[in-house]
Amino acid sequence: MTYKAQLDELRLRLGTAAGLHDLLAGGLGEGIDQGLIDSVLEEAGRFAEEVLAPLNRPGDEVGVSLDDGRVTVPPGWADAYRRWCEAGWAGIGAPSQFGGQHMPQVLVTAVSELWNTACLSFSLGHVLTQGAVEALARIGTDEQKRLYVARMASGQWTGTMNLTEPHAGSDLGLLKTRAVPQGDGTYRLFGTKCFISYGEHEMTENIIHLVLARLPDAPEGTRGISMFLVPKWLVNADGSIGRRNDVRCTGIESKLGIHGSPTCVMTYGEKDGAVGTLVGEEHKGLAGMFIMMNRARLEVGVQGVSIAERATQQAMRYANERLQGRSATKRLAPIVEHADVRRMLLSMQSLTAAARAICLLTAREIDLSERGPDDAARAAAGSRLALLTPIAKAFATDIGVEVASMGIQVHGGTGFMEPTGAAQHYRDARILPIYEGTNGIQAIDLVTRKLPLEGGAVVKAYLAELGQTVRDARAVNDPRFGLMADRLGEAVAALGKASLWLGERLRAGEGDRAQAGAVPYLRLFSLTLGGCLLAKGAIAARNEASGPRAIAIARHFAESHATAANGLHDTIVTGADALLAADASLFAA
Ligand SMILES: Cc1cc2nc3c(=O)[nH]c(=O)nc-3n(C[C@H](O)[C@H](O)[C@H](O)COP(=O)(O)OP(=O)(O)OC[C@H]3O[C@@H](n4cnc5c(N)ncnc54)[C@H](O)[C@@H]3O)c2cc1C
Numbered sequence: 001m002t003y004k005a006q007l008d009e010l011r012l013r014l015g016t017a018a019g020l021h022d023l024l025a026g027g028l029g030e031g032i033d034q035g036l037i038d039s040v041l042e043e044a045g046r047f048a049e050e051v052l053a054p055l056n057r058p059g060d061e062v063g064v065s066l067d068d069g070r071v072t073v074p075p076g077w078a079d080a081y082r083r084w085c086e087a088g089w090a091g092i093g094a095p096s097q098f099g100g101q102h103m104p105q106v107l108v109t110a111v112s113e114l115w116n117t118a119c120l121s122f123s124l125g126h127v128l129t130q131g132a133v134e135a136l137a138r139i140g141t142d143e144q145k146r147l148y149v150a151r152m153a154s155g156q157w158t159g160t161m162n163l164t165e166p167h168a169g170s171d172l173g174l175l176k177t178r179a180v181p182q183g184d185g186t187y188r189l190f191g192t193k194c195f196i197s198y199g200e201h202e203m204t205e206n207i208i209h210l211v212l213a214r215l216p217d218a219p220e221g222t223r224g225i226s227m228f229l230v231p232k233w234l235v236n237a238d239g240s241i242g243r244r245n246d247v248r249c250t251g252i253e254s255k256l257g258i259h260g261s262p263t264c265v266m267t268y269g270e271k272d273g274a275v276g277t278l279v280g281e282e283h284k285g286l287a288g289m290f291i292m293m294n295r296a297r298l299e300v301g302v303q304g305v306s307i308a309e310r311a312t313q314q315a316m317r318y319a320n321e322r323l324q325g326r327s328a329t330k331r332l333a334p335i336v337e338h339a340d341v342r343r344m345l346l347s348m349q350s351l352t353a354a355a356r357a358i359c360l361l362t363a364r365e366i367d368l369s370e371r372g373p374d375d376a377a378r379a380a381a382g383s384r385l386a387l388l389t390p391i392a393k394a395f396a397t398d399i400g401v402e403v404a405s406m407g408i409q410v411h412g413g414t415g416f417m418e419p420t421g422a423a424q425h426y427r428d429a430r431i432l433p434i435y436e437g438t439n440g441i442q443a444i445d446l447v448t449r450k451l452p453l454e455g456g457a458v459v460k461a462y463l464a465e466l467g468q469t470v471r472d473a474r475a476v477n478d479p480r481f482g483l484m485a486d487r488l489g490e491a492v493a494a495l496g497k498a499s500l501w502l503g504e505r506l507r508a509g510e511g512d513r514a515q516a517g518a519v520p521y522l523r524l525f526s527l528t529l530g531g532c533l534l535a536k537g538a539i540a541a542r543n544e545a546s547g548p549r550a551i552a553i554a555r556h557f558a559e560s561h562a563t564a565a566n567g568l569h570d571t572i573v574t575g576a577d578a579l580l581a582a583d584a585s586l587f588a589a
Pocket of ligand 1: 171194258263431
């Protein structure tokens with residue numbers, strides 16, 4: 001199962017979906033130019049192919065183990081992690097005042113796709129560390145920044161995110177972990193967290209946990225949650241490692257996929273309490289955690305793209321080797337010559353490319369929200385980022401599962417057999433629509449919080465832009481584009497109508513009806529946006545060597561996937577009634 005870094009595809013989408021050229025023209029930072037971006041991608045691609053990709057299969061087969069609180073990661077992982085840190089990859093996106101390279105998010109996102117395509121279970125650890133670095137860099141105390149952030153940014157120590165408890169998943173307001181103030185600026189934490197990725201391992205000398213917990217006087221619900229920094233090993237004032245803290249991995253989850261990633265039960269305060277310090281303000285922990293989670297949501301979307309890419313590469317190879325049936329010219333043809341297999345392979349490529357384009361566009365908004373020319377430009381990008389984040393997370397992870405499933409189908413029965421590896425992609429992909437906020441929760445966020453942003457003006461501005469792309473595609477007047485402009489035009493119209501209808505439901509206080517249509521709305525938005533971004537790619541590349549492929553992918557997406565738009569519109573507008581009217585007996589267990 002070889003893996004080839006998808007550099008040409010990334011360059012095309014960086015140029016067209018992320019608008020890299022105008023980002024560079026606007027100034028992304030000193031020394032950041034096309035040459036640097038190309039060489040970073042080349043180097044990352046080489047590392048992904050040579051060092052990380054070989055970890056993927058043994059990681060799945062061997063998995064992780066727990067022995068008296070000590071977690072062993074799969075063979076080769078600690079060495080690969082050391083090499084990855086030594087090469088400077090851990091700090092690629094971290095702030096420069098903490099030793100990071102502060103590269104633009106569009107590049108960080110592209111590189112992250114390469115890591116995750118090579119080995120998702122390995123790369124997941126960095127997603128969490130990166131988020132923890134960002135949260136601490138933004139709202140940590142000076143002391144927390146001094147002692148922890150640079151070490152985490154370099155990868156010397158890793159970070160975790162401890163939200164989930166057995167009775168508190170999507171509803172974090174239910175969490176019970178307690179934090180008791182000690183009167184000296186520290187707190188003692190007591191409680192159990194479950195499903196904690198990279199909660200324990202021995203690849204680094206320390207692990208820094210960001211933990212949500214309640215203070216004794218905390219109000220009920222999410223308004224009573226605070227965030228704490230709890231190191232595995234306490235850290236002395238001079239930065240040296242002190243004594244072992246009272247936090248321990250007491251279980252490793254047995255799970256469907258990502259076997260190489262340790263998913264831990266973490267127990268805080270078995271003895272006298274795990275020592276922690278407050279991050280941000282008391283009772284405002286959820287806001288702090290959202291700094292971490294928003295970036296992580298994009299990263300998880302990227303994981304969906306990555307799995308889809310890996311599954312597609314594997315299916316393409318198999319379809320060219322496997323001989324079955326007749327084609328027009330051969331008695332025994334490779335299955336790639338059959339129309340239905342071509343349908344699957346083109347769908348895999350175009351769905352993956354659309355999800356990639358959406359993720360890179362989202363990364364662009366992060367860059368503009370941080371590096372834009374003035375306050376107004378940064379604020380506008382911040383609003384667009386808020387709108388795009390749930391779309392990037394949910395659509396790209398749904399695509400990850402769908403494409404991995406198609407990858408098995410292309411393989412036939414062989415795909416169902418574990419040694420082939422197609423099954424691993426499917427198993428690994430299945431967590432992505434669940435963690436970092438389930439895709440149902442993302443869709444509700446899109447409809448109830450993002451659609452009404454600025455009185456609906458953010459969505460309206462997007463619709464205008466998408467309409468412009470449709471006009472551009474039509475103006476090209478290239479017969480190779482087929483019905484691309486027509487189909488995308490219909491999708492934009494359907495999205496516009498559905499947005500208006502949902503906005504009206506929200507204003508009328510019919511939240512249930514709006515929420516019933518949330519998942520189809522997110523899909524409708526994604527198909528329309530993804531289709532338009534692919535069209536942009538086709539327009540830009542049409543006179544280049546990459547043109548035929550870019551056009552074929554965009555055309556197939558518009559004519560075979562964006563065509564679902566009108567049906568999704570109808571589901572949103574008329575489907576809610578039957579759902580809400582369904583008798584309670586239909587849902588009785
Ligand atoms: C492999 C793995 C790694 C993980 N890593 C981490 C980690 O590092 N740190 C961490 O803190 N957590 C982690 N998690 C936990 C993960 O984030 C949660 O599983 C996820 O947020 C969902 O919570 P839940 O499992 O309790 O599901 P529930 O919240 O019980 O949801 C069950 C179903 O109900 C739906 N639902 C729930 N509430 C609503 C609502 N209000 N409206 C509509 N639908 C709703 C959900 O969409 C879902 O379909 C991990 C989980 C796994 C499996």
